[in-house]
Amino acid sequence: MVGKLLLRGMLVGLVAGILAFAFARVYGEPQVDKAIAFEEQQAQAAGEAPEPEMVSRATQAGIGLATGVLVYGAALGGLFSLVFAYAYGRLGSLGPRGTSALLALLGFLAVIVVPSLKYPASPPSVGNPETIAYRTELFFIMIVISIAAMVAAVGLAQRLWSRLGAWNASIVAGLAFLVVFALVKAALPDINEVPENFSATVLWQFRVASLGIQLVLWTVVGLGFGAVVERVVAVRDQRGSARRYA
Amino acid sequence: MSDTTFAPTYGPVAIPVRELLPWAIFAGLMLMLMIYFVGAEEGATSLIRGTMVHEFVHDGRHLLGFPCH
Numbered sequence: 387m388v389g390k391l392l393l394r395g396m397l398v399g400l401v402a403g404i405l406a407f408a409f410a411r412v413y414g415e416p417q418v419d420k421a422i423a424f425e426e427q428q429a430q431a432a433g434e435a436p437e438p439e440m441v442s443r444a445t446q447a448g449i450g451l452a453t454g455v456l457v458y459g460a461a462l463g464g465l466f467s468l469v470f471a472y473a474y475g476r477l478g479s480l481g482p483r484g485t486s487a488l489l490a491l492l493g494f495l496a497v498i499v500v501p502s503l504k505y506p507a508s509p510p511s512v513g514n515p516e517t518i519a520y521r522t523e524l525f526f527i528m529i530v531i532s533i534a535a536m537v538a539a540v541g542l543a544q545r546l547w548s549r550l551g552a553w554n555a556s557i558v559a560g561l562a563f564l565v566v567f568a569l570v571k572a573a574l575p576d577i578n579e580v581p582e583n584f585s586a587t588v589l590w591q592f593r594v595a596s597l598g599i600q601l602v603l604w605t606v607v608g609l610g611f612g613a614v615v616e617r618v619v620a621v622r623d624q625r626g627s628a629r630r631y632a
Numbered sequence: 633m634s635d636t637t638f639a640p641t642y643g644p645v646a647i648p649v650r651e652l653l654p655w656a657i658f659a660g661l662m663l664m665l666m667i668y669f670v671g672a673e674e675g676a677t678s679l680i681r682g683t684m685v686h687e688f689v690h691d692g693r694h695l696l697g698f699p700c701h
């Protein structure tokens with residue numbers, strides 16, 4: 387059963403990756419190009435020799451971008467299917483499509499939105515190459531804490547469910563998540579490495595495009611996975627209940 | 633009355649953890665390695681020498697939100 391879910395998850399993730407790649411081409415690449423133009427202009431002004439291109443821009447923006455987004459999409463879909471395999475049947479009476487949509491919503495918030503409020507995506511030339519290890523470390527710490535807080539919040543909501551009812555239990559759990567986020571946001575160091583003259587418009591549009599790519603990925607995975615596994619899961623549920631009532 | 637009693641009312645059946653665990657460990661590791669290659673190889677850490685992987689997936693790395701240069 388887990389194998390069936392995993393295969394479907396990776397395939398849906400691959401489809402999500404193809405759509406996200408198209409989105410990235412249209413809305414993301416123009417911003418990357420503008421950022422690289424800024425970078426070259428700065429280097430020229432400083433009298434530095436232009437960096438040798440190891441991979442051409444056309445390759446980076448074409449097959450390179452496609453490879454990155456598709457591999458990421460397939461991996462995301464696969465990991466999503468494993469989380470679904472655990473969550474299904476453990477989130478009350480929610481069916482496969484509801485479970486999938488809810489997990490995608492919570493996952494998008496915990497893995498993408500909340501961490502990027504602290505450490506947002508940045509185009510080329512925003513970010514000091516010397517701090518890459520430090521920035522990467524903080525970025526992953528933020529994601530891990532955010533996921534842990536979300537898991538704890540879901541657990542809290544389930545515990546309060548029977549006493550407070552669905553609405554109030556969810557609101558209390560959501561507030562608890564926000565408090566943890568506010569504390570962590572204050573505790574972790576800020577990163578601001580935007581160059582002095584970098585265009586605010588390019589930075590904004592790059593970040594909106596980046597969030598849009600993730601929104602495409604998570605929406606397609608959340609809605610697509612539920613649709614694709616509905617039958618397999620229903621057949622297993624039926625067999626499971628037949629055994630129970632036999 | 634009998635047809636209501638025997639109507640197949642079935643709810644979601646959870647997958648036992650012992651069935652899930654080997655998948656979660658092996659597939660989970662493989663999938664996270666895939667994300668690592670897109671997001672962080674030859675950036676903060678490096679399993680392969682050089683910068684080819686980094687340069688090739690460079691635009692995706694930035695647009696997917698990973699810290700880069």
Ligand SMILES: [Zn+2]
Pocket residue numbers: 510690694700701
């Ligand atoms: Zn870069």
